[in-house]
Amino acid sequence: MIRCWGPLSLLVLWCLIALLGPLFPLTPNQIDLPNILTGIGSQAWLGYDDLGRPMFDRLVIGARTSFIVAISVVTVSFIMGSLLGTCSAYIGGVVDLVLVRMIDIFLAFPGILLAIALAGMMGPGIENVVIALALVGWVGYARLARAQVLSVKEQEHVVAAIAIGTKPLGIISRHLLPLIMAPLIVEASFGIAGTVIAEAGLSFLGLGVQPPAASWGSMIRDGTRYMLVAPHMVVVPGLALMAVVLAINIFGDWLRDWLDVKAGTRHTSRS
Amino acid sequence: MTNGKPLLQVHHLKKYFPIRSGLFSRVSSWVKAVDDVSLEIQEGTTFGLVGESGCGKTTVGRTILRLMEPTEGTALFEGENLFQLDARQLRQTRRRMQIIFQDPYSSLNPRMTVGSLIGEPLRVHGLAKGVALDTHVRRLLDRVGLRPEHQSRYPHEFSGGQRQRIGIARALALNPKFIVCDEAVSALDVSIQAQILNLLGDLQQEFHLSYLFISHDLNVVQYLADHIAVMYLGKLMEVAPATALFENPKHPYTQALLSANPIPDPSAQRERMLLSGDVPSPLNPPAGCRFHTRCPEVMDICKTQDPPLIHISPPQNRHQVWCHLYS
Numbered sequence: 126m127i128r129c130w131g132p133l134s135l136l137v138l139w140c141l142i143a144l145l146g147p148l149f150p151l152t153p154n155q156i157d158l159p160n161i162l163t164g165i166g167s168q169a170w171l172g173y174d175d176l177g178r179p180m181f182d183r184l185v186i187g188a189r190t191s192f193i194v195a196i197s198v199v200t201v202s203f204i205m206g207s208l209l210g211t212c213s214a215y216i217g218g219v220v221d222l223v224l225v226r227m228i229d230i231f232l233a234f235p236g237i238l239l240a241i242a243l244a245g246m247m248g249p250g251i252e253n254v255v256i257a258l259a260l261v262g263w264v265g266y267a268r269l270a271r272a273q274v275l276s277v278k279e280q281e282h283v284v285a286a287i288a289i290g291t292k293p294l295g296i297i298s299r300h301l302l303p304l305i306m307a308p309l310i311v312e313a314s315f316g317i318a319g320t321v322i323a324e325a326g327l328s329f330l331g332l333g334v335q336p337p338a339a340s341w342g343s344m345i346r347d348g349t350r351y352m353l354v355a356p357h358m359v360v361v362p363g364l365a366l367m368a369v370v371l372a373i374n375i376f377g378d379w380l381r382d383w384l385d386v387k388a389g390t391r392h393t394s395r396s
Numbered sequence: 397m398t399n400g401k402p403l404l405q406v407h408h409l410k411k412y413f414p415i416r417s418g419l420f421s422r423v424s425s426w427v428k429a430v431d432d433v434s435l436e437i438q439e440g441t442t443f444g445l446v447g448e449s450g451c452g453k454t455t456v457g458r459t460i461l462r463l464m465e466p467t468e469g470t471a472l473f474e475g476e477n478l479f480q481l482d483a484r485q486l487r488q489t490r491r492r493m494q495i496i497f498q499d500p501y502s503s504l505n506p507r508m509t510v511g512s513l514i515g516e517p518l519r520v521h522g523l524a525k526g527v528a529l530d531t532h533v534r535r536l537l538d539r540v541g542l543r544p545e546h547q548s549r550y551p552h553e554f555s556g557g558q559r560q561r562i563g564i565a566r567a568l569a570l571n572p573k574f575i576v577c578d579e580a581v582s583a584l585d586v587s588i589q590a591q592i593l594n595l596l597g598d599l600q601q602e603f604h605l606s607y608l609f610i611s612h613d614l615n616v617v618q619y620l621a622d623h624i625a626v627m628y629l630g631k632l633m634e635v636a637p638a639t640a641l642f643e644n645p646k647h648p649y650t651q652a653l654l655s656a657n658p659i660p661d662p663s664a665q666r667e668r669m670l671l672s673g674d675v676p677s678p679l680n681p682p683a684g685c686r687f688h689t690r691c692p693e694v695m696d697i698c699k700t701q702d703p704p705l706i707h708i709s710p711p712q713n714r715h716q717v718w719c720h721l722y723s
Binding site: 280281282284285286287288289290291292295299300303304 | 506
């Protein structure tokens with residue numbers, strides 16, 4: 126638990142900023158011409174960007190963007206993926222074959238490229254980013270859930286539940302899903318990190334939120350043109366992005382160990 | 397012993413597993429796990445099914461309960477053919493027939509409390525809920541020798557014998573008439589085996605249960621069974637009342653099994669009949685009598701022709717053997 130305090134507090138901070146940011150008097154779009162490209166200093170915590178907008182305010186709004194996108198994408202793909210994977214593994218036969226082939230096709234594309242194509246087709250905008258990333262993201266959960274169910278459903282307690290007369294829905298919800306949750310939750314924690322990066326990537330390419338709204342990706346893009354004169358425009362959102370993603374990944378590692386240890390001591394199972 | 401009316405009649409049960417191979421997963425051959433098995437279980441009695449590992453006895457039990465789909469055959473349970481029920485009828489019929497599994501570790505969902513495990517059958521059939529469910533679960537726990545406060549615990553907190561009691565309580569919850577005990581005591585050590593066997597015996601008396609008792613352990617079967625069937629490589633070798641089988645085994649395979657059975661008396665002297673070789677692969681079973689490759693009394697006819705069913709007299713004994721020796 127101890128080695129997780131740092132990343133955990135950073136994550137809590139990220140969530141709080143994202144959720145509570147709008148409550149504060151932020152002026153992310155207010156242009157202050159005399160301060161164009163001013164660096165970190167006494168006037169504003171993190172300086173101003175190329176249009177004279179305060180970087181700190183924009184960073185807070187950007188945190189909100191990445192948080193909302195990450196949570197909604199992971200929620201949608203987690204539910205979609207684990208349900209599809211579980212049902213298909215449980216039903217088996219042709220249904221399973223179709224899903225496996227679909228997963229193979231999705232995995233054959235580089236995920237971010239497919240998301241770029243989808244976002245490009247649907248047009249830029251934050252809703253479309255969420256849709257595009259969820260359409261790409263469910264595959265991982267589906268594959269993991271399917272593999273887990275294939276091994277769990279051969280266990281005798283599932284056969285026992287069938288013998289008792291439990292309906293398929295009851296088998297899935299009581300005897301399969303609870304037993305495959307641990308790896309899926311770990312996968313989801315890494316999925317959040319991946320989505321934060323992907324959203325930044327799409328926004329960097331101009332497919333995400335549209336100006337004047339802010340996202341860490343679009344802030345970095347704006348900054349690249351002034352990298353030599355005003356490096357803070359790239360460094361500030363870049364560091365924020367890196368810190369959040371690193372924190373999520375460390376937290377995910379810790380979560381995996383923690384759930385594993387539990388599984389080892391609490392649920393000793395023999396085959 | 398044989399005065400009751402038949403509760404379950406299985407006729408010509410076959411279960412073949414396809415072996416798929418090649419590019420398009422074509423069925424290249426079949427494993428005949430159960431090949432033409434017929435048996436009859438009287439109400440309130442125990443039918444023992446013995447055989448070596450891999451002879452298909454578990455498959456018999458599971459196909460009867462439709463946990464596996466049979467390839468061929470009929471199973472009349474109280475006059476209704478189990479193999480023709482649709483999913484809804486099957487769910488209803490499953491209230492009257494249950495199973496106790498071999499492995500008390502893997503047969504209980506590790507994420508459910510004992511109370512919800514035992515209450516599950518009642519809940520899924522909508523038979524009880526709330527306080528009624530709770531009292532029923534407590535009564536079942538008490539009946540199988542566990543304490544009521546155990547119901548909020550998880551299976552991993554219990555020993556093998558206690559877990560098997562949980563499994564029994566679960567099977568009893570729906571008040572079934574017929575229970576398949578699939579190697580129900582094989583995973584337990586001997587002292588616990590005796591406790592569980594006694595419990596099963598008491599419950600049979602109390603609830604007028606019928607058991608299909610599947611085991612590889614002859615001592616266990618002898619203790620409980622009224623009728624015994626001996627299986628080898630998917631086929632029945634001999635079916636007889638327990639006493640007749642132990643006192644007067646007819647089939648050479650039964651004789652060999654009985655002679656391999658340890659007697660708990662160090663001074664007992666007897667001639668052992670040892671079988672040579674291994675069980676042939678069920679993928680490619682021997683022609684004729686399946687036992688002929690290891691039979692000490694093998695004749696030429698055994699290698700080509702399936703042995704006929706012979707009724708050992710007197711007929712009311714219902715002692716049957718499939719062997720050319722007696723034809």
